[in-house]
Amino acid sequence: MTYFNDMQSVGRNVSxxxxxxxxxxxxxYIVLDFALHHSGNSQCADLVFDAAKAKAEKSIQEGLVxxxxxxxxxxxxxxxxxxxFPVARAWNQMKWIGAPAKCKVKxxxxxxxxxxxxxxxxxxxxxxxxxxxxxxxxxxxYGTKVDLNKRARRVYLDLGANAFHTSVQWFSRMYPCDFTxxxxxxxxxxxxxxxxxxxxxxxxxxxxxSHSTRVVDTPQVPDWMTDRIKLYNAYVADFDGESTxxxxxxxxxxxxxxxxxxxxVKMDIEGAEWPILERWVNDxxxxxxxxxxxVEVHYKHASMYDFQWSMFSHSRxxxxxxxxxxxxxxxxxxxxx
Ligand SMILES: *[C@@H]1O[C@H](CO)[C@@H](O)[C@H](O)[C@H]1NC(C)=O
Numbered sequence: 001m002t003y004f005n006d007m008q009s010v011g012r013n014v015s016x017x018x019x020x021x022x023x024x025x026x027x028x029y030i031v032l033d034f035a036l037h038h039s040g041n042s043q044c045a046d047l048v049f050d051a052a053k054a055k056a057e058k059s060i061q062e063g064l065v066x067x068x069x070x071x072x073x074x075x076x077x078x079x080x081x082x083x084x085f086p087v088a089r090a091w092n093q094m095k096w097i098g099a100p101a102k103c104k105v106k107x108x109x110x111x112x113x114x115x116x117x118x119x120x121x122x123x124x125x126x127x128x129x130x131x132x133x134x135x136x137x138x139x140x141x142y143g144t145k146v147d148l149n150k151r152a153r154r155v156y157l158d159l160g161a162n163a164f165h166t167s168v169q170w171f172s173r174m175y176p177c178d179f180t181x182x183x184x185x186x187x188x189x190x191x192x193x194x195x196x197x198x199x200x201x202x203x204x205x206x207x208x209x210s211h212s213t214r215v216v217d218t219p220q221v222p223d224w225m226t227d228r229i230k231l232y233n234a235y236v237a238d239f240d241g242e243s244t245x246x247x248x249x250x251x252x253x254x255x256x257x258x259x260x261x262x263x264x265v266k267m268d269i270e271g272a273e274w275p276i277l278e279r280w281v282n283d284x285x286x287x288x289x290x291x292x293x294x295v296e297v298h299y300k301h302a303s304m305y306d307f308q309w310s311m312f313s314h315s316r317x318x319x320x321x322x323x324x325x326x327x328x329x330x331x332x333x334x335x336x337x
Contacts, residue, residue, distance in 0.1 A: 072103035078324035081112040096127050097139055105332050108145045111136065115320050118303055119335030131307065132337050134170065142292040142332045143176040148262040154180045155261055159236045159247065160268035160296075161186040164195055167266055172225065177262060182229040183255070185236050187243075192231055197223040236267070238275040247276060248286065259288040268296040268336060271312050277322055280331070287330040294336040297322055
């Protein structure tokens with residue numbers, strides 16, 4: 001009772017000015033809070049933007065190259081391509097798709113170079129019995145990050161094409177770009193055959209299910225696509241000779257490829273890639289021309305002797321360094337299985 005009486009007397013003794021003061025404080029708080037948390041976002045964004053702009057201007061004045069991490073301009077940055085962030089131990093064996101590399105290429109994430117698994121993760125972890133498996137490269141395709149269809153000329157070069165289904169078919173089906181030209185190089189006569197279009201896309205529909213598209217036969221290669229394929233029976237090399245073609249000269253002078261074109265290159269030429277890639281590492285024009293490069297780098301390592309790789313001379317460490325050098329020079333380069 002005593003307490004109740006005290007409270008009542010306190011209430012009675014407060015002057016109206018105090019009430020006005022408290023109300024004023026509350027209203028000010030609400031107005032301030034609104035200003036800071038709602039319209040305040042754009043102010044924060046401006047501040048961040050100004051800071052970035054000031055930093056960029058300072059770098060330009062000082063003649064520095066703008067880079068999130070300057071080490072990524074060096075071969076070393078790409079050699080230590082293990083992920084930067086802590087990943088669970090299960091990542092080492094559970095995940096078919098590896099972690100992204102520490103350094104980006106062309107501003108985009110790319111897979112870390114999986115040297116210990118011979119760059120063939122799925123095969124090494126026994127997820128698949130096929131050494132040619134390409135699953136691990138799928139999430140990292142440059143064409144999923146940049147729309148390569150926006151350029152008028154879209155060229156796919158398959159250097160060491162083997163049979164049609166080996167890789168030209170894979171790129172035609174799996175790569176998110178509608179190539180306007182396919183240049184397939186295969187030195188073994190008769191191995192690569194441009195398929196005969198034996199099917200008509202327009203009549204390959206089944207009326208069974210009117211709610212969805214259903215085709216009658218597995219879609220094969222239509223003639224509009226085979227018309228775009230050109231076959232070359234010559235060795236892909238770094239020099240012009242009787243049976244060899246200097247592929248760098250061919251791309252620049254014969255095909256007249258430029259940075260304006262979409263250019264995707266797959267290379268699997270049994271060791272002949274070394275002099276070509278060593279040239280490309282030191283040729284910034286090639287780094288600009290080629291949007292994405294897939295290459296099987298051949299090396300001598302006991303773990304690959306089952307595949308007759310004892311005949312190659314470069315070491316696996318050198319192969320790793322070559323891939324890292326390509327990435328450091330701006331090639332969006334992947335090991336090809
Ligand atoms: C191959 O072609 C490139 C580009 O034209 C040229 O710079 C290079 O010297 C050629 N290679 C050889 C071994 O001549």
